[in-house]
Amino acid sequence: MLKSEFIEKMKQAAACKTLYIKGGFGLTLNAKGKERAINSYAYNKKRADKINAMPNDSFGFDCCGSIKGVIWGFNGDPKKTYGGAVYKSNGLDDVNELGLIKLCTDRSSDMKNITPGEILYMKGHCGVYIGDNKVIESTPAGKDGLQTTNLNFQKWTEHGKLTPCIDYGTPVVSNHIIAKPTLKIGSRGMQVDALQMNLNALGEDLDIDGQFGYLTAGALRRFQKKYGLVVDGIYGPKSYAKMREVLK
Numbered sequence: 381m382l383k384s385e386f387i388e389k390m391k392q393a394a395a396c397k398t399l400y401i402k403g404g405f406g407l408t409l410n411a412k413g414k415e416r417a418i419n420s421y422a423y424n425k426k427r428a429d430k431i432n433a434m435p436n437d438s439f440g441f442d443c444c445g446s447i448k449g450v451i452w453g454f455n456g457d458p459k460k461t462y463g464g465a466v467y468k469s470n471g472l473d474d475v476n477e478l479g480l481i482k483l484c485t486d487r488s489s490d491m492k493n494i495t496p497g498e499i500l501y502m503k504g505h506c507g508v509y510i511g512d513n514k515v516i517e518s519t520p521a522g523k524d525g526l527q528t529t530n531l532n533f534q535k536w537t538e539h540g541k542l543t544p545c546i547d548y549g550t551p552v553v554s555n556h557i558i559a560k561p562t563l564k565i566g567s568r569g570m571q572v573d574a575l576q577m578n579l580n581a582l583g584e585d586l587d588i589d590g591q592f593g594y595l596t597a598g599a600l601r602r603f604q605k606k607y608g609l610v611v612d613g614i615y616g617p618k619s620y621a622k623m624r625e626v627l628k
Contacts, residue, residue: 381451381470381570381590382547382577383497389450390508390516391528393441396456396463398525399430400518401440405449406463410436413461430524439463441518441526443506444477447499451545453589470569470590472545477506484540491531494539497546501538509539546570558624563615567592575615578623579603 381389399409402421407413414431417424417440424431431440437458441449448465451472455464468474481487481501488494496511507517507529515533518526522533541548547570559575568591576586576596584599597613604611607622 381545382573382588383549385573385588385590386450386546387497387508387510389454390446390510392456393439393446393450393454394516394526394528396526397435397438398518398527399434399438399440400442400520400525401431401445402442403445404440404442404518405445405452405467406454406465407440408436408458408461408463409434409438409440410458413440427520439526443518444475444480446516446518446526447480447506447508447542448472448474453591455589470545477501477504480506480542481538481540483542483544485543487538487540489538491536491539495541495548497541497548498539499542500534500536501540502534502536505534507534507536547574558620558627559615561616561620563592565592565594565597565613572596575600578627581627 401407401417402423404417407417409431417431418428449462452465452467452469454462457464480499484499494509496509498509500507500509500515507515509515513531515529515531516526517529522529559571559578563572563575570590572592573588573590576588579599580586582603586596586599600615601611601613604619609618609622
């Protein structure tokens with residue numbers, strides 16, 4: 381997932397109606413979800429009144445669950461048990477906040493060199509820096525849920541780049557990040573994000589969701605046909621070379 385997409389998806393998640401739920405990574409708080417939340421942790425059971433008061437199209441996140449949920453595909457769909465998130469998908473295991481920061485590179489305690497999209501950490505808590513001195517975090521403090529706060533709202537001790545899952549800067553060709561081969565139906569991840577953005581730059585209108593499905597394959601076939609390539613819907617070396625050439 382590209383850094384810009386990660387930040388945008390975090391913002392979209394924070395715009396939903398949410399509540400801090402221990403163990404939540406986008407749990408839809410319909411009747412079944414509320415029951416599941418209350419019965420899963422003693423902490424949640426103490427908050428049963430708050431949980432039951434939430435509308436059925438709201439969602440539950442804890443701090444690291446908000447980050448995992450977004451990377452796992454949360455899209456705010458109240459018809460899905462976890463709002464569209466698929467457990468342990470897109471290359472991220474089910475880790476806690478300490479596990480998240482340990483996965484990060486370029487870790488630093490100097491908050492002056494933090495860049496948007498980095499993970500923020502303090503003992504027992506984590507969040508995402510989105511720029512302009514703003515953080516998205518899920519906490520029972522403040523508005524109680526996934527929310528945007530100031531950087532100084534918490535006493536963060538460390539930050540870093542979650543490079544196993546987030547692309548913080550791939551080589552750029554003429555302002556376009558060119559996806560690398562080989563990709564085909566069923567492929568997922570940040571390279572698919574880049575391919576979808578490249579195809580959109582050439583006139584398509586794909587959702588940037590990191591999932592190589594039939595719509596992405598169809599758009600790629602149109603690209604291949606237009607530029608005299610084998611029309612197979614597979615993004616291989618020849619499609620990669622042609623896209624580099626076209627987007628110069």
